[in-house]
Amino acid sequence: RGRTLSFRSRPQARDDASSYVHEDDGGLLIDGGIIVRAGSFADVKAGAPEGVEIVDHRPHLLMAGFIDPHIHFPQMQVTASYAANLLEWLNTYTFVEEQRFAETAHAERFAGLFFDELLRHGTTTAAAYCSVHKGSADAFFAEAFRRNLLMVGGKVMMDRNAPAALTDTAQSGHDDTLAVINDWHGKGRCHVAITPRFAITSTPEQLDAAGSLARRFPELHIQTHLSENDAEIAYTMELYPRASHYTDVYARHGLLGPKTLLGHAIHLNDHEAGLIAETGSIAVHCPTSNLFLGSGLFDLERLSRMGVRVAVATDIGGGTSYSMLRTLDEAYKIQQLRGHRLTPIESFWLATRGNAEALSLARRIGTLDEGSDADIIALDARATPTMAIRMETVSSLEEELFLLQTMGDDRAISAVYVAGEKVTI
Numbered sequence: 001r002g003r004t005l006s007f008r009s010r011p012q013a014r015d016d017a018s019s020y021v022h023e024d025d026g027g028l029l030i031d032g033g034i035i036v037r038a039g040s041f042a043d044v045k046a047g048a049p050e051g052v053e054i055v056d057h058r059p060h061l062l063m064a065g066f067i068d069p070h071i072h073f074p075q076m077q078v079t080a081s082y083a084a085n086l087l088e089w090l091n092t093y094t095f096v097e098e099q100r101f102a103e104t105a106h107a108e109r110f111a112g113l114f115f116d117e118l119l120r121h122g123t124t125t126a127a128a129y130c131s132v133h134k135g136s137a138d139a140f141f142a143e144a145f146r147r148n149l150l151m152v153g154g155k156v157m158m159d160r161n162a163p164a165a166l167t168d169t170a171q172s173g174h175d176d177t178l179a180v181i182n183d184w185h186g187k188g189r190c191h192v193a194i195t196p197r198f199a200i201t202s203t204p205e206q207l208d209a210a211g212s213l214a215r216r217f218p219e220l221h222i223q224t225h226l227s228e229n230d231a232e233i234a235y236t237m238e239l240y241p242r243a244s245h246y247t248d249v250y251a252r253h254g255l256l257g258p259k260t261l262l263g264h265a266i267h268l269n270d271h272e273a274g275l276i277a278e279t280g281s282i283a284v285h286c287p288t289s290n291l292f293l294g295s296g297l298f299d300l301e302r303l304s305r306m307g308v309r310v311a312v313a314t315d316i317g318g319g320t321s322y323s324m325l326r327t328l329d330e331a332y333k334i335q336q337l338r339g340h341r342l343t344p345i346e347s348f349w350l351a352t353r354g355n356a357e358a359l360s361l362a363r364r365i366g367t368l369d370e371g372s373d374a375d376i377i378a379l380d381a382r383a384t385p386t387m388a389i390r391m392e393t394v395s396s397l398e399e400e401l402f403l404l405q406t407m408g409d410d411r412a413i414s415a416v417y418v419a420g421e422k423v424t425i
C-alpha cells in the first residue's frame with residue numbers, strides 16, 4: 001500500500017497525464033515475485049486472499065525500480081579519478097584498476113559490493129560491463145543469480161591498445177563470451193550481453209567475432225561505447241580508415257540493431273544518427289560521466305526528433321553517482337545548456353519504463369503493470385531536512401518528482417523490493 005506511479009508511454013507534454021497512472025492510495029498485490037493486481041488500495045484489497053500481509057508505505061511514492069543501462073562493474077574504485085579526458089582516464093586509472101579483476105576473490109568481493117550499492121540507490125536492473133576476465137562475469141552473474149536480480153552483463157572483449165594483462169584475443173574473447181552465454185544466459189533472471197568495449201580496443205577480427213555471436217544469438221544485447229570524445233573519434237578513424245564514420249565501424253561488423261546499447265553517442269553527424277535510428281539501436285546518455293570527463297553535451301532533442309531510441313545511465317566509474325536521481329538532475333542541466341527542457345515526468349519515465357523499453361524488457365520491468373516482475377522502490381521526498389522544508393510548498397506530483405530529481409539521492413530510497421522480496425538497504 002502506498003502512493004503508486006507507473007508509466008504507460010513516453011510523455012508527450014509537460015504534464016501528460018495519459019502517460020502514467022498515479023494512485024493516491026494505491027495497492028499492489030504481489031504473488032510469486034509478480035505484481036498480480038494493481039489499482040486503488042480498496043480494489044486490490046477486496047480481491048486479495050484472506051490474511052494477506054499488508055505493508056503500508058504511505059506517504060512514500062511506489063514506483064518500478066530504477067534501471068541503469070550503462071555501468072561498469074569493475075570501476076567502483078575508479079570513480080572520482082582525476083583526469084583531463086576520457087583516454088587519459090582510461091589509461092591512467094581504469095585499465096590499471098580493471099586488471100585486479102583477474103583475481104576471483106577480488107571479483108567476488110566486488111560483485112557483492114556492487115549490487116549492494118545499486119540496490120541502496122534504488123536500481124534493481126542494470127546493463128553492466130564486467131572486465132576482460134571471464135571470472136569477473138562469473139562472479140557478477142553468480143551474485144545476481146543468488147539475489148534473484150534481473151541483470152544484463154557481459155565479459156568485455158578487448159584485444160588491443162590496452163595493457164597485456166587486460167587483453168584477450170579475437171578467438172579467446174569469442175570463446176569466453178560463448179562460455180559465459182552457455183553458463184549464465186537465461187539462468188534465473190540473468191541476461192548475457194555481447195560486449196566489445198569500443199572500436200579502439202578491438203581489432204576488426206574481434207569485432208567480426210562479436211558480430212558472428214550477434215548473428216548466432218539475436219536475442220542477446222550488445223553493448224559498446226560510441227563517439228564520446230574528440231580524440232577517441234579521431235583515433236578510431238585512424239584505426240578503421242575504410243569506415244565512413246565512427247558508427248559505420250559497428251555497422252560494418254553487424255553490431256547495430258534493436259538490442260544494441262551505444263554508450264554516450266555524443267558527437268554524431270546526421271548520417272550516424274540516421275543509421276542509429278534506422279537500425280533501432282539505442283543511444284545511452286550518461287550525463288554525470290559526460291560532464292565529469294568533459295566529453296560533451298548529449299543532444300537529446302535532436303536525436304529524439306530523428307527517431308533515435310534513447311536511454312539514460314550512470315556510467316560508473318566515469319560517472320560520479322550510482323543514483324539515477326542524481327543522473328536525471330545532471331541530464332536536466334545538460335538539456336538546459338542546450339536550450340531544451342526535460343520535464344520531470346519524462347525524466348522518471350526514462351529512468352523506469354523508458355530504460356526498460358530501451359532494453360526490450362518493458363513487458364517484465366519498468367512499470368507496476370499487472371504481470372510485471374515486482375521490482376519496486378519507495379521514494380521519500382522528505383528524506384533530508386532540506387527536502388522536507390521544500391516539500392511544504394509542493395502541491396503536485398510533477399513538482400514532487402522534480403524535487404526528488406533535483407535534491408534526492410540514496411537517502412530518498414526508503415524501501416526496495418526485488419521480485420517481491422524486500423531487500424535490506
Ligand code: GUN
Nearest residue numbers: 072197198225289315318
Ligand atoms: N570507452 C571505452 N571504455 C570506457 C569506459 O570504461 N568508460 C567510459 N566512460 N568510456 C569508455
Ligand code: FE
Nearest residue numbers: 225263315318
Ligand atoms: Fe562506459
